Amino acid sequence: MSDYNLSPLWISLRIAGLATAITFVLGTLAAYGMLHYRGRWRSLIEAVLIAPLVLPPTVVGFALLLVFGRRTILGQLLASLDLSVIFTWYAGVITAVVVALPLMYRTALGSFQQIDPTLLAAARTLGASGVRVFGQVLLPLALPGILAGVTLSFARALGEFGATLMLAGNIPGRTQTLSMAIFFAVQAGDMRGAALGSALILMLSLGVVTGVNLWFQRQPLQRHRSRNPSLRVAAVPSTLANRDPGAPAPRLWVDIHKRLPHFELRAHLTSRGQPLGLLGASGSGKSLLLRCIAGIETPDAGRILLNDRVLFDAEQGIRLPSAQRRVGVIFQNYALFPHLTVGQNIAFGIPAGLSETEKQERIQAQLKSIQLKGWENRYPSELSGGQQQRVALARALASDPEILLLDEPFSALDTHLRSHLEHQMSEILADYKGVTILVTHNMEEAFRLCEDLAVLEHGQIVAQTDKRRLFEAPPCLSIAQLTGCKNISRAQPLGPQWIAALDWGCELQIQGSRSGEHIAIRAHHLALRRDGSLPNTFPAWLVKWSETPHRFTLFFKLNSPPSHSQDYHLQAEVLRERWQEMQNWGSPWWLQLDPSHLMMF
Numbered sequence: 001m002s003d004y005n006l007s008p009l010w011i012s013l014r015i016a017g018l019a020t021a022i023t024f025v026l027g028t029l030a031a032y033g034m035l036h037y038r039g040r041w042r043s044l045i046e047a048v049l050i051a052p053l054v055l056p057p058t059v060v061g062f063a064l065l066l067v068f069g070r071r072t073i074l075g076q077l078l079a080s081l082d083l084s085v086i087f088t089w090y091a092g093v094i095t096a097v098v099v100a101l102p103l104m105y106r107t108a109l110g111s112f113q114q115i116d117p118t119l120l121a122a123a124r125t126l127g128a129s130g131v132r133v134f135g136q137v138l139l140p141l142a143l144p145g146i147l148a149g150v151t152l153s154f155a156r157a158l159g160e161f162g163a164t165l166m167l168a169g170n171i172p173g174r175t176q177t178l179s180m181a182i183f184f185a186v187q188a189g190d191m192r193g194a195a196l197g198s199a200l201i202l203m204l205s206l207g208v209v210t211g212v213n214l215w216f217q218r219q220p221l222q223r224h225r226s227r228n229p230s231l232r233v234a235a236v237p238s239t240l241a242n243r244d245p246g247a248p249a250p251r252l253w254v255d256i257h258k259r260l261p262h263f264e265l266r267a268h269l270t271s272r273g274q275p276l277g278l279l280g281a282s283g284s285g286k287s288l289l290l291r292c293i294a295g296i297e298t299p300d301a302g303r304i305l306l307n308d309r310v311l312f313d314a315e316q317g318i319r320l321p322s323a324q325r326r327v328g329v330i331f332q333n334y335a336l337f338p339h340l341t342v343g344q345n346i347a348f349g350i351p352a353g354l355s356e357t358e359k360q361e362r363i364q365a366q367l368k369s370i371q372l373k374g375w376e377n378r379y380p381s382e383l384s385g386g387q388q389q390r391v392a393l394a395r396a397l398a399s400d401p402e403i404l405l406l407d408e409p410f411s412a413l414d415t416h417l418r419s420h421l422e423h424q425m426s427e428i429l430a431d432y433k434g435v436t437i438l439v440t441h442n443m444e445e446a447f448r449l450c451e452d453l454a455v456l457e458h459g460q461i462v463a464q465t466d467k468r469r470l471f472e473a474p475p476c477l478s479i480a481q482l483t484g485c486k487n488i489s490r491a492q493p494l495g496p497q498w499i500a501a502l503d504w505g506c507e508l509q510i511q512g513s514r515s516g517e518h519i520a521i522r523a524h525h526l527a528l529r530r531d532g533s534l535p536n537t538f539p540a541w542l543v544k545w546s547e548t549p550h551r552f553t554l555f556f557k558l559n560s561p562p563s564h565s566q567d568y569h570l571q572a573e574v575l576r577e578r579w580q581e582m583q584n585w586g587s588p589w590w591l592q593l594d595p596s597h598l599m600m601f
């Protein structure tokens with residue numbers, strides 16, 4: 001070993017080291033650029049970036065000679081500056097970058113694509129610029145893939161032979177790398193030299209790969225230990241402080257149109273400062289509407305106004321980016337940054353310009369308000385679903401948003417936690433003075449948390465009104481169903497104030513002059529009587545029942561006994577205690593459809 005010329009080793013390390021650094025920068029930037037680029041040149045650009053991986057090294061070398069050769073334009077330009085690339089170690093760096101770049105690019109792109117896009121959207125809604133999203137969210141989350149790319153690039157650069165030989169030549173002591181030294185040692189019959197060179201390359205490549213793997217295996221532990229920010233614990237007032245009580249109520253005005261390949265959203269919505277519940281069947285466009293308001297999606301036409309600001313105006317070409325909209329979004333999966341602690345997650349959205357002390361005060365105030373004081377150094381993976389939801393709420397509120405968009409925030413929680421967190425949420429929302437929109441499937445939840453309700457159906461807002469009004473007088477059949485009405489029958493007019501309920505097999509007296517094709521009554525409005533003396537009262541046979549801890553749902557058939565378990569007309573809901581009294585009355589019961597509770601559609 002002592003007489004082995006080590007210059008190829010140093011040249012290889014110098015070339016591979018510099019090439020890896022350049023490849024890392026170019027590869028990750030190219031991957032970031034291509035992550036969002038959907039233009040028509042995408043396939044061609046990808047093909048060019050990947051080509052060196054699939055082309056023979058001699059072809060790559062020849063192509064580089066055509067670019068950097070002494071007779072080319074670039075070569076002559078360099079010569080006029082007394083510079084030359086070919087037959088220098090820089091040529092080795094250039095070829096190593098070209099052949100390693102596809103590996104770095106592909107691995108980085110693959111890692112970026114694995115990252116939940118909601119995390120990036122969340123970062124943008126919290127006011128982060130593109131550079132910050134890249135540096136603080138995308139890059140750290142893609143770190144395993146990026147490191148794999150760096151390792152592969154280093155190994156590839158270290159082993160590059162054919163293209164380097166063509167561009168840099170084999171000049172001992174200047175451009176001769178280990179790979180070349182091995183090749184020429186074999187040619188010269190120096191098997192011992194070739195074996196030593198090969199062993200060096202093997203040790204270097206395996207050493208780097210193993211070293212990176214070992215470092216990375218220790219990483220989760222290191223993260224939890226070393227990244228604990230020195231968050232100062234101090235008793236501070238809540239930052240959810242009420243805004244000026246005399247301030248005008250916050251307002252949102254939305255009138256937008258967005259066309260997707262299989263869906264069209266045409267939504268007109270206003271919010272007058274009270275929490276607004278957004279109801280609608282699955283796929284009706286609720287999340288899409290929120291994403292348009294947050295600036296994650298861009299409508300094709302229309303306007304979005306928030307207080308005195310225009311967030312979007314297609315005609316005037318105004319498209320305020322998410323980061324400038326001052327929206328706080330609670331995503332369905334909460335979208336907490338997994339590589340940041342609870343404290344760092346909350347700090348992410350705090351507007352720039354505050355001093356470190358003010359920042360810490362705001363974090364502590366948020367932690368206090370969500371009852372997670374002392375949890376600032378935990379990672380999201382160490383929290384329960386309910387705790388994650390609260391951190392997401394605190395993170396959104398810490399960014400001081402003018403509007404809070406909550407996309408089914410309780411959907412991932414069990415019933416007990418749901419009601420507990422709903423209570424906490426209602427207290428926080430009561431203090432929050434911005435616009436709130438809550439998307440939910442749960443009618444009762446919407447009723448408890450919101451004052452106004454809007455209903456979205458097939459991409460259109462079909463109703464927006466005070467919650468009580470929506471339940472008492474649903475404007476259409478689908479809203480009656482959506483708000484929990486279980487008894488619906490086709491209707492046929494019989495005369496003034498009389499209709500035939502075709503599916504219930506009875507004739508009913510109705511109030512006023514309302515007409516329609518359907519008649520409906522809510523299950524809790526059906527009344528059980530001892531006799532048929534009141535209007536719209538019919539003999540009813542009990543077909544079956546289902547029970548919850550406090551209520552019974554009773555399935556009745558009117559006017560004749562049932563023939564099977566599906567042979568029923570109406571569902572009535574009664575409290576358990578009341579049913580225990582009534583069940584002794586004996587069959588048939590008398591069921592009253594009070595005219596004042598009948599709804600026509």
Ligand SMILES: Nc1ncnc2c1ncn2[C@@H]1O[C@H](COP(=O)(O)OP(=O)(O)OP(=O)(O)O)[C@@H](O)[C@H]1O
Nearest residue numbers: 260261262263280281282283284285286287288289
């Ligand atoms: N990026 C997209 N590209 C194409 N179609 C989309 C896209 N985003 C949403 N859609 C379609 O738009 C419609 C509305 O989706 P959206 O997620 O808003 O529904 P939703 O009412 O929130 O449903 P859920 O209650 O199930 O979450 C769906 O039919 C969906 O397939």
